[in-house]
Amino acid sequence: MRKVLVANRSEIALRVIRTCRELELDTVAVYSDADRDALHVRQADEAVSIGKPHARESYLNVDKLIDAARETGADAIHPGYGFLSESSRFAEACEAAGVTFVGPSAEAIAAMGDKAAARRLAREAGVPVVPGTDASTDTDVAQRGADEIGYPVMVKAAAGGGGRGIRVARDADELRGLVADAAREAEAAFGDASLYVEKLLERARHVEIQVVGDRHGNVVHFHERECSLQRRRQKLVEESPSPALESSTREGMAEAAVRLAEAVGYTSAGTVEFLVDEDERFYFIEMNTRLQVEHGVTEMVTGTDLVREQLLVAAGEELELSQEDVTPSGSSIEFRINAEDPDRGFQPAPGRIESLELPGGPGVRVDTAIYAGYTVPPFYDSLIAKLLVWAPTREQGLRRGRRALEELRIEGVATTIPLHLRLLEDERVLAGDIHTGYLEQVPA
Amino acid sequence: MADRKTIKSPMPGTFYRRPSPDEDPFVNEGDRVSSGDVLGLVEVMKSFNEVKSDQDGVVESFLVENEDAVEAGQDLVELGEG
Numbered sequence: 001m002r003k004v005l006v007a008n009r010s011e012i013a014l015r016v017i018r019t020c021r022e023l024e025l026d027t028v029a030v031y032s033d034a035d036r037d038a039l040h041v042r043q044a045d046e047a048v049s050i051g052k053p054h055a056r057e058s059y060l061n062v063d064k065l066i067d068a069a070r071e072t073g074a075d076a077i078h079p080g081y082g083f084l085s086e087s088s089r090f091a092e093a094c095e096a097a098g099v100t101f102v103g104p105s106a107e108a109i110a111a112m113g114d115k116a117a118a119r120r121l122a123r124e125a126g127v128p129v130v131p132g133t134d135a136s137t138d139t140d141v142a143q144r145g146a147d148e149i150g151y152p153v154m155v156k157a158a159a160g161g162g163g164r165g166i167r168v169a170r171d172a173d174e175l176r177g178l179v180a181d182a183a184r185e186a187e188a189a190f191g192d193a194s195l196y197v198e199k200l201l202e203r204a205r206h207v208e209i210q211v212v213g214d215r216h217g218n219v220v221h222f223h224e225r226e227c228s229l230q231r232r233r234q235k236l237v238e239e240s241p242s243p244a245l246e247s248s249t250r251e252g253m254a255e256a257a258v259r260l261a262e263a264v265g266y267t268s269a270g271t272v273e274f275l276v277d278e279d280e281r282f283y284f285i286e287m288n289t290r291l292q293v294e295h296g297v298t299e300m301v302t303g304t305d306l307v308r309e310q311l312l313v314a315a316g317e318e319l320e321l322s323q324e325d326v327t328p329s330g331s332s333i334e335f336r337i338n339a340e341d342p343d344r345g346f347q348p349a350p351g352r353i354e355s356l357e358l359p360g361g362p363g364v365r366v367d368t369a370i371y372a373g374y375t376v377p378p379f380y381d382s383l384i385a386k387l388l389v390w391a392p393t394r395e396q397g398l399r400r401g402r403r404a405l406e407e408l409r410i411e412g413v414a415t416t417i418p419l420h421l422r423l424l425e426d427e428r429v430l431a432g433d434i435h436t437g438y439l440e441q442v443p444a
Numbered sequence: 445m446a447d448r449k450t451i452k453s454p455m456p457g458t459f460y461r462r463p464s465p466d467e468d469p470f471v472n473e474g475d476r477v478s479s480g481d482v483l484g485l486v487e488v489m490k491s492f493n494e495v496k497s498d499q500d501g502v503v504e505s506f507l508v509e510n511e512d513a514v515e516a517g518q519d520l521v522e523l524g525e526g
Contacts, residue, residue: 053458227465348490379489
């Protein structure tokens, strides 16, 4: 591996480029017409224009990306997160073009991408799953299954993911009223009308385990991240370790995640997501077969560069770390800074960054690709920065987070900074007494 | 001369004439619309916002194509009294 094309944009493209440079790998950026002035373009060794702003014509265009790799002689493609990072078709296209896909095999992506098949695999690997049904295009199956499991239930699209295509039914009547719509929507959004039903665990925590596998049969976990502070199933704050779990729960989850990764022959960085109920019973929800937005908190507590591990195992190297070498220390918290106005229903707020002051000092990391004078385009995700802090204890981390959020000044666009500052005044957030529905309940 | 008015984009983003790629356009040229009718969608940062008519009238013409990038305040649809 000599030259890596980064098939992404914004902070994650920059993040990957940084590690490539440390590994002395050449880098190729790609950019849409909306991203000519983007920082990832300036920081890469080369940059290739790949088309119109709309992602389908640029960052989601497999042919253009493969052509860009050919044109520049890139021998590997890192997909970042989002866009094509969980596309088995893209992984196959890379392989067919003789380019290393920096991710797991197309088979592993496909196996975990079909959420119902993933549940089946998890069960077979002895990993507890949320009580639910298999996927079916027959809506009666959903209905009968839900009656058996007990309400409330979630109706999910088998081909969905990332919180999309999910509906909640509190009783049989409500379910009857929405299955047909849900099937139609799944067909329109994902080209597959299959649905499955899962028990809705209320007041559950979202806790996920970071794993890395290599091509020599090794899988190592990097402990957990707690991501219970979410709005509409989009994470806003993540931390490691979880502020609440018993060490036996943590270990049980980590072992389960490793078993699942082994069962699918997982050969990259990935995340196994669980819900944890109030009795600390944990249930597998899905595996994200890519680098996660919030991977940084794991890097802060373990001292491991996960992108480096990802690149090395993609190049065929054996993991240098064994499980005993992964010894997390301290506490890390990430605050997602989105260009959204929390006081106006989180309305997206693209636009020009008039001025920018970044925080610094001990234990502070900012992953961002914005700069003063940069215009945040309206075409992509609203995430414009990730503010991460590390401290020896969670209490110190929370104080450091507040201090860093106060230092961070972004003028020109509305952001989620005021929301984070309010959350850091919230007794239950400070106590870690949270669940995935908590943010929806408090007046943001 | 019929009085004409344009409907503008409330925000920057991508303009869509259809609720989803497989469905019919919200409205076509020549259609009579009432105030509050949805004329299209503007996608901004993965969130979809309806563009509604602020008056009764007839759709004279679309000033942008489906999936065009649009600016805040850009003219999208020309309405006539019909």
